Amino acid sequence: MKQQDILLIHGTWGHGYEWDNFGSELTKRGYRVHAPSWRAHGHPREIDIWGTAEEVSQLGLLDFVDDFVHLVNTMDTPPIIVGHSAGGLLAQLVAARARHSGIALLAPAPGAGIFAFYPSALQLWGQFVPHWALGTPMYPVKKDKWEKYICNTTPHELSDQ
Structure with missing residues (x-):
């Protein structure tokens, strides 16, 4: 039986390492965890988050969605997609475009038409x-x-x- 893939999507100005503790617990329970940083994002100790702002300004949500959909298409199983904050909004957009086994949203950023x-x-x-x-x-x-x-x-x- 294949390990169930889980995709963890962080929020604005975040990075994949934010999921380390949570991801470790999921790994202990037998899941294959994917927690990438969004394009031009990363831990402040590894990238210049102020220096990449220009690059990020040239990207839209759908650029990040495309990156995640590509990643999902390489996984062995349709993943459970978990998103936090803006990552919750991205998770919904990815789920609408890619195979998945479920979606969990943690304090998702509001989509269009939601008063916030x-x-x-x-x-x-x-x-x-x-x-x-x-x-x-x-x-x-x-x-x-x-x-x-x-x-x-x-x-x-x-x-x-």
Whole structure:
């Protein structure tokens, strides 16, 4: 019997290593885990996340979806697709285009037509509206905003990982 593949998709400005602990537990339970970083993304110790912002600005969601669909097509089994935050949105788009055994969404980013323009979202994402409109690079959120709006319930020593 083949091992069941699982595809773990991280969120915005993240990287595949964020899934290490979770992926290790899944591996112990007999799953084959795939946790790649999105194109032009990676751990800050390995890539220049500020330097790749220009490259990322030239990519759209469907570019990342295409990358994941290609990966899914190389797997031995239709994967269970797990996505977190923006990775949850990507997971849904991948699932619509590729064979899979199921999908799990962890706090997925809202898709088109879903109201998500709350004051806290505006405080975090409002600074990027001009970048979206002009198609210019969006640099990662500053550490203080990251901890206040994204990792607000995570201990500080874990929010750096």
